[in-house]
Amino acid sequence: MSEDDRKPDFGAFDARMARLKAAETGSDGKAGPEGEPKAATHAGLHIGIELVAGVIGGALLGYFLDAWLDTGPLWLIVMLVLGSAAGMLNAHRYIKRLDRERSDKSGTPKAG
Amino acid sequence: MASPIEQFQVKPVLPFDVTFTNSAFAMAVAVGAAYLLFSRGMRDPGMIPSRIQSVCEMIYEFVRGIIDENVGREGRPYLPVVFTLFLFILFGNLLGMVPGFFTFTSHIIVTFTMAVVVVGSVTLIGIARHGTHFFSLFAPAGAPKFIYPILVPIEIISYLIRPISLSVRLAVNMTAGHIMLKSFAGFTVAMGVFGILPLVAAVGLTGLEIVIAILQAYVFTVLSCLYLNDAINLH
């Protein structure tokens, strides 16, 4: 019966306590999903759809504007061009987001 | 005045057709299945969750995680809508994997309606929060003033086509996957003994399709949250 036998080990207890406390507050904050598994085909399809949606959106907008204003193919052409550009813009944004998420995953997690 | 017997004519009261179709039936089953899962899981919730209860909690934490990650604290009030959206699409997609069931998420009009509601609500939220300042969303900071006449229309169109890309993505994914599955199933039958090959492919595709069903529900939800984030936090 040495002195050490009777000495309670608060160190181990405190460490466990701190871990549990951290887990408790952690679950309340960020419990985000692991992130979608972005296979190359998925990203490619996403970009393609953004581009096509731009063209479709532009065409529809131009078609209805022409029908409304009776301006022949003028707005259809303008809106097709602008819609394609908008589709590219959205695709560009998606790629930027993809890049950001990828660098976030490899680097430090983003704060907010 | 028409003939006096015209009053006995049976005709629709509503100005549009509301036939209860297989699509509507699939929606009803999806809602019922979602509610069944959660009512079973949450009937007698324990401190230590049962298996079905932890599935429910996992879905909840997942959706809340999407909002926290993409919108932040301010997105919390929209959890019910986002949660509904995710559940509706998820169960619609997964139900479509059951042979013989209709995949209502493969119909562009369904996804487009949802996308329009999402983008429309988000726009209204943005205008209510920021007033006219909301429209600064269409004038990207840092761009030189002289390209505004080109840039602003492009930005506006890119905003307007959000519902299109959102809905086309979901519908195309669901349609393409099911067409592929059906084709391989058809080959299996047509090729007789050699049908084993397309059968193997179909089994693999089914696994892939289930992943895509979940993934597309997730993508739709995430993009909705990103749009919400744009409206709430304006860059």
Place this chain on the structure above:
Amino acid sequence: MRRFGSAAFGWCVATLPLAALAATEAADEMVEVDAQHAEGMPQLDPDTFASQIFWLVVFFALLYWLVSRKILPAIEQILETRRRRIADDLDRAAALRAEAEEAYTRYESGLADAHAAAQARLAEVRERVQTEQAERQAKLDADLAARAKEAQQRIRAAREQALAGIDSVAVEAARAATSRLIGVDVGEDEARRAMQAVRGEAA
């Protein structure tokens, strides 16, 4: 904000029947166009749009109601209960830990006190034993000294007595010797004086 979110959502839902109506009208217009490729994708058949939109709104609203009234409150309640329970448990663990630490320090100080008390008592006993022993020693010493002195006195007295005995024998012997040798009868006192003188010389 929550209320507004629901309101915006509600507004969009409310406008949907109008959209459905518009879709039906558009469908009517496109009927001729569509008739040419009736074999196309069913997804693009506008005849089904109105019905699909209508039921979509109905079932989405139903699910929204279920989610916001039944599902989410149930999940949030159990998660909150669990969070609070865990926090409580952690608090209680912290309290118990403090208690244990206090008991331990109390035990340790008690142990130290007992140790000190025992030490003091030991020292006291040792001291008492020492003084007692010293006292006994002193008494014994005194007793021995007294006894030695008494013995010495007794020895001296015996010696004196013996000497006195010897004197009288010597005197008698001397008188007898004198009368025998020289025929002089010496008195006893004279003989004694003479002998004492001789002894004083010898001494």
